[in-house]
Amino acid sequence: MNDAFADRLLAWYDQHGRHDLPWHHDRNAYRVWVSEIMLQQTQVTTVIPYFEAFMQRFPTVRDLAEAPEDDVLSHWSGLGYYARARNLHKAARQVVQEHGGEFPDDQEILETLTGIGRSTAAAIIAQAFNKRAAILDGNVKRVLARYHAVPGWPGKTSVLQELWQHAEAHTPTGRVRDYTQAIMDLGAMVCTRTRPACGDCPLQTDCLARQRDELTLYPGSKPRKAKPEKTTWMLILEDTEGRILLERRPPSGIWGGLWSLPEIDPAHGIDELQEACDRTLGLSCAEPELISGFRHTFSHYHLHIRPARLTVTGDATVADSGRLRWFFRDKALTLGLPAPIRSLITEPEQTALL
DNA sequence: AAGGCGGGGTT
DNA sequence: AACCCAGCCTT
Numbered sequence: 001m002n003d004a005f006a007d008r009l010l011a012w013y014d015q016h017g018r019h020d021l022p023w024h025h026d027r028n029a030y031r032v033w034v035s036e037i038m039l040q041q042t043q044v045t046t047v048i049p050y051f052e053a054f055m056q057r058f059p060t061v062r063d064l065a066e067a068p069e070d071d072v073l074s075h076w077s078g079l080g081y082y083a084r085a086r087n088l089h090k091a092a093r094q095v096v097q098e099h100g101g102e103f104p105d106d107q108e109i110l111e112t113l114t115g116i117g118r119s120t121a122a123a124i125i126a127q128a129f130n131k132r133a134a135i136l137d138g139n140v141k142r143v144l145a146r147y148h149a150v151p152g153w154p155g156k157t158s159v160l161q162e163l164w165q166h167a168e169a170h171t172p173t174g175r176v177r178d179y180t181q182a183i184m185d186l187g188a189m190v191c192t193r194t195r196p197a198c199g200d201c202p203l204q205t206d207c208l209a210r211q212r213d214e215l216t217l218y219p220g221s222k223p224r225k226a227k228p229e230k231t232t233w234m235l236i237l238e239d240t241e242g243r244i245l246l247e248r249r250p251p252s253g254i255w256g257g258l259w260s261l262p263e264i265d266p267a268h269g270i271d272e273l274q275e276a277c278d279r280t281l282g283l284s285c286a287e288p289e290l291i292s293g294f295r296h297t298f299s300h301y302h303l304h305i306r307p308a309r310l311t312v313t314g315d316a317t318v319a320d321s322g323r324l325r326w327f328f329r330d331k332a333l334t335l336g337l338p339a340p341i342r343s344l345i346t347e348p349e350q351t352a353l354l
Numbered sequence: 355a356a357g358g359c360g361g362g363g364t365t
Numbered sequence: 366a367a368c369c370c371a372g373c374c375t376t
């Protein structure tokens with residue numbers, strides 16, 4: 001494109017951009033990649049402590065490839081979208097086995113790695129290798145939708161395609177690493193979702209939304225839908241030695257691959273929990289102690305969690321098989337646990353008050 | 355083409 | 366309480 005978009009952006013970036021994020025140090029493709037995956041749908045301030053701990057534990061792609069999946073998931077615990085962690089682990093093994101432990105500097109090849117899509121591949125190409133590639137993350141979508149007054153919700157395919165065209169057109173051939181960081185920084189620091197600081201924006205003179213005084217129209221908002229409400233019993237089962245029974249979730253779906261508490265269909269009443277434990281888990285238990293419930297919200301539904309504590313009186317070893325395992329509390333807390341389950345195991349009563 | 359997939363921060 | 370966030374994958 002022949003306008004001054006990239007030049008103005010780069011001049012602004014030199015003065016005001018973020019040059020000191022953790023993944024900007026010791027920059028290599030591995031660190032860039034991990035940061036990009038963590039940053040998918042996750043804010044920078046949330047990611048930083050996870051990134052530091054992850055790099056301490058898995059300094060290289062080989063360390064990651066050789067690690068047990070449980071170890072990877074435990075370092076992801078609380079970050080959400082756990083398929084990212086499983087895909088990251090799988091891709092690390094792909095890099096080692098198919099590319100000799102070196103990240104390919106080709107966008108198409110990067111996109112063959114599990115969990116790397118068009119934008120993330122481009123970010124790695126630009127940030128790690130400083131080669132030309134166009135990214136389109138949430139920040140860039142917002143900047144471009146406003147600059148070009150692109151109507152509609154970016155989740156819609158046609159809108160997304162239009163934004164990709166603008167993204168490709170603006171991406172310069174020189175200083176791509178800086179440009180990529182610059183346009184994300186502008187979206188995060190100036191062209192913010194609410195109350196953008198248009199007076200500080202290097203693109204303000206040519207921004208169509210600004211010219212029309214229609215900042216709030218772009219990008220178009222997602223059509224809203226009511227989230228369904230679901231309910232489940234969650235059992236805190238303790239044996240006579242103080243261990244807790246955990247159940248590994250199926251590899252896909254909600255909390256895939258994580259350790260959680262055994263669940264019972266909410267159709268059962270409190271008075272049926274003992275019998276349900278006996279029938280489904282083979283465990284004889286004392287009277288359940290009810291803990292007040294709470295609601296956990298996912299991106300697409302609400303889950304009412306009704307926790308109950310039961311002490312196992314009979315033989316506990318029968319349940320220690322397949323996906324079910326007994327853990328001492330301290331050990332359990334080192335596992336990959338969903339955030340509300342971690343909270344429930346740590347402070348059951350406090351969690352219930354939330 | 356649309357929906358599944360978390361958890362936290364912001365308003 | 367609703368919305369968004371350095372998106373990708375499956376259906």
